[in-house]
Amino acid sequence: AQRVTQPEKLLSVFKGAPVELKCNYSYSGSPELFWYVQYSRQRLQLLLRHISRESIKGFTADLNKGETSFHLKKPFAQEEDSAMYYCALREVTGGGNKLTFGTGTQLKVEL
Amino acid sequence: GAGVSQSPSNKVTEKGKDVELRCDPISGHTALYWYRQSLGQGLEFLIYFQGNSAPDKSGLPSDRFSAERTGGSVSTLTIQRTQQEDSAVYLCASSPRDVRVAEQFFGPGTRLTVL
Numbered sequence: 001a002q003r004v005t006q007p008e009k010l011l012s013v014f015k016g017a018p019v020e021l022k023c024n025y026s027y028s029g030s031p032e033l034f035w036y037v038q039y040s041r042q043r044l045q046l047l048l049r050h051i052s053r054e055s056i057k058g059f060t061a062d063l064n065k066g067e068t069s070f071h072l073k074k075p076f077a078q079e080e081d082s083a084m085y086y087c088a089l090r091e092v093t094g095g096g097n098k099l100t101f102g103t104g105t106q107l108k109v110e111l
Numbered sequence: 112g113a114g115v116s117q118s119p120s121n122k123v124t125e126k127g128k129d130v131e132l133r134c135d136p137i138s139g140h141t142a143l144y145w146y147r148q149s150l151g152q153g154l155e156f157l158i159y160f161q162g163n164s165a166p167d168k169s170g171l172p173s174d175r176f177s178a179e180r181t182g183g184s185v186s187t188l189t190i191q192r193t194q195q196e197d198s199a200v201y202l203c204a205s206s207p208r209d210v211r212v213a214e215q216f217f218g219p220g221t222r223l224t225v226l
Contacts (some may be wrong), residue, residue, distance in 0.1 A: 034214075043217045043218065043219045043220070044217040045217065046203065046215075049214070097142065098144070098156055098159055099144075099154075099213065099215060101153050101154035101156075102153055104154075109199075
């Protein structure tokens with residue numbers, strides 16, 4: 001069965017420091033991975049997906065199939081990055097897109 | 112256009128009562144998903160609808176949980192004989208049918224508290 005692991009419940013960094021939010025997965029098929037973010041009092045929203053190979057708000061994530069990882073990185077953390085981050089794995093099921101989420105990492109950027 | 116909406120935003124109920132949670136997806140989105148967000152548990156998939164049918168109900172935790180969707184639009188998640196462990200935020204999401212468009216758009220959630 002598919003599984004997504006985010007080992008850190010809380011990650012605290014200083015403003016301007018590099019950030020790496022860890023995500024590991026297990027999946028027998030070809031994985032498609034996402035990072036979703038939930039800012040305080042806002043709804044969960046897509047941050048980025050691995051197939052797009054894009055940088056959003058300075059964040060990037062590279063899929064490493066050898067290490068089964070999809071870590072989220074940003075070179076210089078900003079205060080507005082403080083939020084809950086969820087890694088998710090897509091599974092195509094019955095024509096839809098079921099997402100399996102990790103337990104989330106709370107990122108706190110301190111001044 | 113409006114995003115996914117859910118009602119009520121908060122629901123407090125007594126143990127043993129039934130509750131109904133409602134989700135209005137984005138217009139035109141044929142896929143609809145229910146998730147549960149519990150403290151320390153992250154987001155758990157509950158059920159997925161394509162149109163009015165539910166090809167994947169694998170996440171429903173017990174037979175006290177059921178969901179339906181009518182007119183390919185509004186969905187209702189019903190929890191019968193609520194228990195304290197049902198307390199959580201229930202999230203609804205929708206997406207277009209095209210599986211290549213994998214982004215799910217989430218509602219604000221319904222916070223359920225069972226006393």
